[in-house]
Amino acid sequence: MEEIFTDILVIGSGLAGILSALEAEKSGLNILLVSKFAIGMGTNTSMASTFTAANSRFSREDHFRVTMEAGKGLNQLNLVKVLVEKGPEAINRLNDYGIPMVERGMGYVMNRPEDSFQMPGVLWMKRLHERLKTSSIKLLPGLTIFDLVVEEGQVLGAFGFFRDGKPYLVRSKAVILATGGAGAIYQRNDNQKSILGDGYTLALQAGLPLVDLEFVQCYPLVLAEPRLSSVILLGHPKGERLLNEKGEDLAEALGIAGNIHHAVMAERDRLSIFLYEAAQRGDVYYDLTGVSEEAWNRFPLNFLKKSKFPFRERPFLISPAVHFFMGGVEIDEKGMTALPGLFAAGEVVWGVHGANRHGGNAVTECAVFGILAGQSAGEYLRQRQVSQGPLVNPEVLSRRWERKTKAYLRKKRGVFDQPRDLLKELRSLAWKHAGPAREESSLKEGLDALAVLEKRIQRVYPATRSDLFRKRDLESAALLIKSILKGSLLRKESRGSFYRKDYPDKDDQNYLKNTCYRLEKGDIEVTHRPIPKG
Ligand SMILES: Cc1cc2nc3c(=O)[nH]c(=O)nc-3n(C[C@H](O)[C@H](O)[C@H](O)COP(=O)(O)OP(=O)(O)OC[C@H]3O[C@@H](n4cnc5c(N)ncnc54)[C@H](O)[C@@H]3O)c2cc1C
Numbered sequence: 001m002e003e004i005f006t007d008i009l010v011i012g013s014g015l016a017g018i019l020s021a022l023e024a025e026k027s028g029l030n031i032l033l034v035s036k037f038a039i040g041m042g043t044n045t046s047m048a049s050t051f052t053a054a055n056s057r058f059s060r061e062d063h064f065r066v067t068m069e070a071g072k073g074l075n076q077l078n079l080v081k082v083l084v085e086k087g088p089e090a091i092n093r094l095n096d097y098g099i100p101m102v103e104r105g106m107g108y109v110m111n112r113p114e115d116s117f118q119m120p121g122v123l124w125m126k127r128l129h130e131r132l133k134t135s136s137i138k139l140l141p142g143l144t145i146f147d148l149v150v151e152e153g154q155v156l157g158a159f160g161f162f163r164d165g166k167p168y169l170v171r172s173k174a175v176i177l178a179t180g181g182a183g184a185i186y187q188r189n190d191n192q193k194s195i196l197g198d199g200y201t202l203a204l205q206a207g208l209p210l211v212d213l214e215f216v217q218c219y220p221l222v223l224a225e226p227r228l229s230s231v232i233l234l235g236h237p238k239g240e241r242l243l244n245e246k247g248e249d250l251a252e253a254l255g256i257a258g259n260i261h262h263a264v265m266a267e268r269d270r271l272s273i274f275l276y277e278a279a280q281r282g283d284v285y286y287d288l289t290g291v292s293e294e295a296w297n298r299f300p301l302n303f304l305k306k307s308k309f310p311f312r313e314r315p316f317l318i319s320p321a322v323h324f325f326m327g328g329v330e331i332d333e334k335g336m337t338a339l340p341g342l343f344a345a346g347e348v349v350w351g352v353h354g355a356n357r358h359g360g361n362a363v364t365e366c367a368v369f370g371i372l373a374g375q376s377a378g379e380y381l382r383q384r385q386v387s388q389g390p391l392v393n394p395e396v397l398s399r400r401w402e403r404k405t406k407a408y409l410r411k412k413r414g415v416f417d418q419p420r421d422l423l424k425e426l427r428s429l430a431w432k433h434a435g436p437a438r439e440e441s442s443l444k445e446g447l448d449a450l451a452v453l454e455k456r457i458q459r460v461y462p463a464t465r466s467d468l469f470r471k472r473d474l475e476s477a478a479l480l481i482k483s484i485l486k487g488s489l490l491r492k493e494s495r496g497s498f499y500r501k502d503y504p505d506k507d508d509q510n511y512l513k514n515t516c517y518r519l520e521k522g523d524i525e526v527t528h529r530p531i532p533k534g
Helices: 015-025 060-071 077-096 120-133 198-205 250-254 260-266 268-281 301-305 361-386 394-409 419-433 440-458 465-490
Strands: 002-005 008-011 031-035 050-052 101-104 107-110 138-141 143-151 154-162 167-171 174-177 216-223 241-244 284-287 316-325 342-344 513-520 523-530
Touching: 008 015, 008 154, 008 361, 015 031, 015 120, 015 174, 015 361, 031 143, 050 060, 050 077, 050 361, 060 077, 077 101, 077 107, 077 361, 107 120, 143 167, 143 198, 143 394, 143 465, 154 174, 154 394, 167 394, 174 198, 174 361, 198 342, 198 465, 198 513, 216 260, 216 268, 241 250, 241 268, 250 260, 250 268, 260 268, 268 284, 268 316, 342 361, 419 440, 419 465, 440 465, 465 513, 465 523
Parallel strands: 002 167, 008 031, 008 174, 031 138, 174 342
Antiparallel strands: 050 107, 101 107, 143 154, 154 167, 216 316, 241 284, 284 316, 513 523
């Protein structure tokens, strides 16, 4: 087993992870940044484009109002205040790191030529990676973290496997969790394939509760052509149409003809649910054949134009798809969790968005709270050096993790299911039973079907190196799907992104509450708790 020592370990190289690492470096400490893949790659950040934050035409009060309106009473007030207050400062930090930002609408976008077809997020990641290369931060792409190391009530590093199958024990004095969301546990999603909610599982296993995991946001228009990536369809030019397989205009049926753009912005959930239910009756198409040449030459259509697929010549299949997780790990205003030594930032965190996320707030959250988590981890270590707590015997720790490695690699005899097929089954179960429209009977059926799948997952053994990682993905995805199903059963109302067909109305009297998920003896326990006073 390889052992590495550092002061602060950052897990994840999306916007939240990179900004927290750069900030923590300013305290003069040793920082190690790890991620599953190449730095900045395989991140949801690389697909994002827009920041919401106060600018010269959009005040902090406006930002606060739209965020709270979307959250439908479940936002964590203290975190929203920080987001709104520090949003513009975080945008300035991006400017400092070589990402030129300009005001646009309710916030900012990267300043780049109109005809550029590169995803803005990819450009941010490239610039930040360049910045990292000139820093003292050590980078270890290819390391997947399987566990946080928790000793005597504090986090002292993490354990994982490198892409070549070698086990690694990273010993650190603090850890920043920036592992993103979990969109890819669903059959229909627009996330990167590897965004499977590892951070949520790591937190649950370390004894932390998760909050409001049942709130999952969908994007209504995502490419669903077989063999093409599930690309999010942005832009909404004049002349776009939504059709069913009979050629009937679905936008007209929903009363949004000529204004799909507005519906995507203001009624995202209603449109997603409508299209989810329409897709159960037959295929749903998006038609761009009536769109002007000028629109095809601008981002984002110029991106589609590069493809060999005849997007301009015929309608193509689309579907709503899971986009963002509102729930996650609880932090304070400085990015600290309840577990000493553990900080968190980005999509893995709960609180800012409440029952739904206002567009553009996710990357602002990553920037604001990534910076704060980096600063507070540095501060935590400075204080800790003054009053250093009891340290664990290093040899005992090594032996313990050697044993754990063997347990992960143990090969048992049994029926062998292909992990790839099992993940496919899990994903379609999630979409069918915990998708945009949920109801009691289907949620219960989902839990029964999941129990059968869980038994099959238990029997998977790491026959190859990739099976080791796949088994981990399966266990993590199953745990989260079970959580969402259970949490959805408990919430008998509809609110924000959360829709129960059998309880279509918001019920403040009984459900203006946060849902708390805990891992107790290997199973998920779900309870409600009052909204904290912010
Ligand atoms: C298509 C799309 C478009 C979007 N557009 C916008 C937008 O315009 N504006 C907006 O505000 N939001 C947008 N969002 C949401 C936003 O992009 C994400 O919420 C945000 O980028 C998440 O950033 P993050 O740093 O938390 O995580 P990510 O950027 O997702 O990065 C996660 C990192 O964690 C690493 N990781 C995960 N698990 C492990 C593990 N076990 N071990 C090691 N490393 C691990 C991954 O390898 C990766 O490096 C969009 C999302 C999508 C999918």
